[in-house]
Amino acid sequence: MGEDLGPLAGCDFEAVLFDSDGTLIDSTAVVERCWARWTAEFGVDPDDARHGVPVIEIVNELIEPAQRSRALARIRELELGDVDGVVPMPGALDALRALDAATSAIATSCDRDLMEVRIAASRISAPPVVITRTDVEHGKPSPDPWLLAASRLGADPSRCLVVEDSQAGLDAARAAGCATLALRTTTSGDLDADAVVDDLSRVRFTKESDGVRVALR
Numbered sequence: 001m002g003e004d005l006g007p008l009a010g011c012d013f014e015a016v017l018f019d020s021d022g023t024l025i026d027s028t029a030v031v032e033r034c035w036a037r038w039t040a041e042f043g044v045d046p047d048d049a050r051h052g053v054p055v056i057e058i059v060n061e062l063i064e065p066a067q068r069s070r071a072l073a074r075i076r077e078l079e080l081g082d083v084d085g086v087v088p089m090p091g092a093l094d095a096l097r098a099l100d101a102a103t104s105a106i107a108t109s110c111d112r113d114l115m116e117v118r119i120a121a122s123r124i125s126a127p128p129v130v131i132t133r134t135d136v137e138h139g140k141p142s143p144d145p146w147l148l149a150a151s152r153l154g155a156d157p158s159r160c161l162v163v164e165d166s167q168a169g170l171d172a173a174r175a176a177g178c179a180t181l182a183l184r185t186t187t188s189g190d191l192d193a194d195a196v197v198d199d200l201s202r203v204r205f206t207k208e209s210d211g212v213r214v215a216l217r
Contacts, residue, residue, distance in 0.1 A: 003202060005216060006194045008179060012211030014155040016099060017146055017178065019052070020115060022165035023200070024092040028083040034078040042071055052166025054109040054139035055079075079114055082107055083121035089185060091200030095163075096125055097098035098205040103212050107162075109169070123154045131195035132157035141168040143176035150176070153167055156192040161214065163200070167191060181214065 008088050021027045039046045043209070044062050053073055063071040096104065104127040108115055112134040119126050129152045137146040150157040162173035171214040173180050182193035183200065197203055206213050 003082040003195075003197045003216060005181075005197075005214065008161065008181060008195045008214055010213070011161075012159075012180065012208065012213060013084065013161045013179070014159040014211055015103045015105060015153050015161075016095075016205060016214075017105050017149045017173075018159050018160045019162075019164045019169050020106050020118065020196070021118060022052075022089070023163055023183055024096070024106065024124055025088055025118050026087050026089045027118055027122075028095045028186060030079065030082050034075065034082055035092075038071075039076065039080060042067070050168065052109060052140060052164070052168040053074075054112070056133070073081055075171060076111070076114070077146075080117055083117060086118055086121035088122050088124050089183075089199060091202065092124055095200045095203075095205055097126070098129070099207070101128050101214070102153065103207060105131065105149040106182075107131040107149040109133055116134055120142075132142065140166075140172040141175070142171050146173050146176040146178055150178075159211070165195070202209050 017023050049058055049061055059068050059072045094197050110132055112132040115132045131145045131149045133139045136148055144161055147157055150160050158177045160178045162178045163181045164170045166187045168212045170180050170182055180193040182191035182196040184198050202217055204215050204217050
């Protein structure tokens with residue numbers, strides 16, 4: 001499938017805001033193991049556990065109220081206890097090295113403790129600004145995580161580029177007014193974004209005098 005950066009080509013961005021799982025961190029094996037076990041234990045259709053949405057939203061949607069507390073505690077227990085196979089995504093290390101504390105941030109649907117566990121396991125060099133589900137009232141697909149990440153960097157959301165692998169995260173970014181670059185790392189269907197590439201190894205970021213630019217490799 002061809003790749004074209006379309007409206008992103010030649011744009012100068014104040015900052016690049018990254019999702020974590022499926023974008024910078026490959027936790028696919030862990031996620032599949034944990035959610036397969038959880039859905040089996042709670043009698044939930046595995047296809048209903050949507051990627052890119054905070055755990056609490058999934059639990060509230062799929063589990064009856066009386067069981068939600070136990071269900072949430074169980075999936076958190078499973079995910080926090082399993083980091084086998086957590087590694088950087090292709091191109092993630094180069095992307096982060098090309099940027100700095102003023103031009104990059106992470107906004108994830110993970111809670112703070114899970115994000116810290118996966119960052120440590122993957123050994124990526126995360127930027128100082130990391131926004132988690134713990135930090136916002138509403139997670140993706142609400143724009144709140146992206147807006148807070150931009151705010152912490154002192155950047156205008158309309159001049160930020162969001163890099164995401166889930167449609168929920170892309171929708172959140174669009175609602176925040178950000179430009180969007182989608183990765184085909186975890187989604188087999190079409191992704192609605194300004195541009196779509198296979199993964200971060202397909203692009204390079206450079207810091208110019210007017211901001212950050214993205215180009216195809």
